[in-house]
Amino acid sequence: MSNRLPPVHALSAFEAAARFNSFALAADELCITPSALSHRIRLLEEHLCERLFTRDGRAVNLTEFGRRYLDVVRNVLRSLADFPLPNKVFTDQIRIKITLPPTFARYIFLPRFKQFKQLYPDIEIEIFLFVPLYDLSLSESDVEVRFGAGNYPNLITHKLFVEPAFAVASPAYLASIPPLKTPADLKSAYLLRSALEPWQPWFEAAGLAWPEPNVGLRIDDLGLLLDAVKLGHGVGLSRTHFAENMLRQGEVVRLFDVEVASPPHAYYLVHEPNIRPEVALFIDWMKSSFHLNND
Template structure:
């Protein structure tokens, strides 16, 4: 039977919590949410079969087992940290870690990223994906692109660009429900939902005093939302840079000439102030702001 090893991310969470004497402080140091840190501690407690901490209200102390186990964990982590790495140099190749929403990565970042890598071939770019509105911690990334309202406390937040939102549907779906001629005809359609692209502001723009839909399919990824629209699940809201290819192919069609010019959500570049002290990160931020000029941001 293969040996079962303790989860390393849980060991580092345990060491940080024990050193800080606080789950909240340890979570901030590791740049994860307190609930994520608590989950890691629970994983480790399940692994060792004993309690590591005694929680008394807001007070957090190590259990007797936790104190003895901490010595072992600290020594193990120190051994890993101090292990000689002869091929690792201090002048490591500069790299930028960026976390972006999947749809932004697919439709907007990848088509342009070669501009940066060709201009700066010495800088390694590492792209990670996050779910908008859910993953609200930078974790180990140097910067993020977030799709949201732009309210991120304690972070440097710069609006990258926003686009008008408009309604689209597949031709097959429109034929199936007998067509849609006016915004009021949407009352016979299935309105696909997304926390990223809410209907209520668009309704107001269209002169409809309707509440936010509360049923039908919900998809909190803009790319998957477009796929659902293309496959005839209903009518949804989208934006030009995501839908232009499907519109050109006739897979979806825009309904009406109504466009919500200032939707609640836009794309923002988000990072900690200290990230800009690294030249490669500053270069990437500057490149992003130039790659998506004012004409695009206000499109």
């Protein structure tokens, strides 16, 4: 029986969209993005194997099946809403959902977050994590920070900052291999790979006509990559925001004076064009926190 039950969050999205004849207005009422609401409607239509709306530009209208199904959905939702909940405490808490790469969340966002809570104590933040380069939809978040090339069609993007990338290794690992006096000596080192931090731009900056390594441990999480460097698994690329504590404590050391001044990837703040007031406050705080005067 459970396989026949549609997801409740999709039912509420359907009811709101039908009531407003607008995905944008329904999304605003549910405090989600229009793309998230469209995803919920599409999920429900796939579950039912029926179209619920016809779309004409920005206008949406119920199909004949959608009109009949709406009566059933409203009765179900009304029954759920009217069911007595004596221990339930209702609040009008304002919430913002943000999605962050794990390393950005750990090393960059959380150290700054206390300032936002001091400025806006009544706004609750919910943090979700995703792997850069893989999850590229806003899904149900209001705001995302993405680590990538910055080409995100139909979305508003703000570049937060660009940091040079440089090579690092642990003292223990360096003691186990021949001395690395010049970048060319890396031919005897084990290079840790990541799609997020490719070696080839660094090779070019170092004057080495080497191709991108295609063997060796690959880690597509910059924090985990840095942990692997600290534990002596090889040489990796990192950036100041991530490595500064480990560099200060001597857990890793910087190799050479070579750095990639303009790495291929940077951190971008990403959101839909239409946002709620509290989301605008959060975006303004993020831009101020990273000293962005313009985009």
